[in-house]
Amino acid sequence: MTKPYTGGCACGAIRYSVVGEPMFSNHCQCRDCQRESGTGHGSYATFPRAGVTVTGKAKTWDMTGDSGNVKTRAFCPECGVAVYMTFKAMPDIFTIRAASLDEPTRYKPQAVTYAVRAYDWDPLDSGLTKFERMPPG
Template identity: 50%
Template sequence: MSKIHHGQCACGAVRIRASGNSVAELHCQCRQCQLRSGTGHSSFMVFAGPGAVKVDGKTTSWSVTGDSGIEKHQAFCPECGTPTHVTFPANPGITAINPVLLDERDQFAPRIVTYASRALAWDVLDPALTRFDEMPTG
């Protein structure tokens, strides 16, 4: 049976429903994720497939070219400002959601750190996680 994840932004105006298992759970230390989160990294659960993530409620987004050179759309709730999810025009079936939104957020189990080469000294992550200096391919 497929797992269903439910969550919402801080004010409840945006609700997220993700179906199935995530294809990756990670912390990203790229500069854009640092700016997006206001700290040293952003955390994501990545889902793949058409309709894997459903967003109810109005979001606002802005586009940025990430450290990888790939354009990404960063969505957030226009009411409370909570970052909700990231999509990639070059990979329309991929959606990365912020695990802190989810009702079962303490089940988030990151395995990797991307852009570890950009880590800030004061942002210390679990040393047991697999680290990639950039974004891994494949």
């Protein structure tokens, strides 16, 4: 068994531990992720919710994605760092921000989503599979 993925916000008020390997890891270039990250993409690893433990109280805000589904973004109310996302339509998954990992080098992106919204000034690994929007389920 591999060691858990651990991480949290910058000040340590929110911490998580995840048992198991990511189901999917991606760079997302949708406009919502661009705005939240302050750059051209967000980087995420998605896990089964069953293996996740979170300590600390996150502040959350809901937004509706292109699919019409609500995603809840969670951030630290103390330092403001975005840490994770959950999805009302998929309550069994938990998505962490790759940069929130204690060991960010464990993050291995598999694909780029919403490549249709890419900017020339934010080039990503050309070897990654690119999807114009979200990949088929």
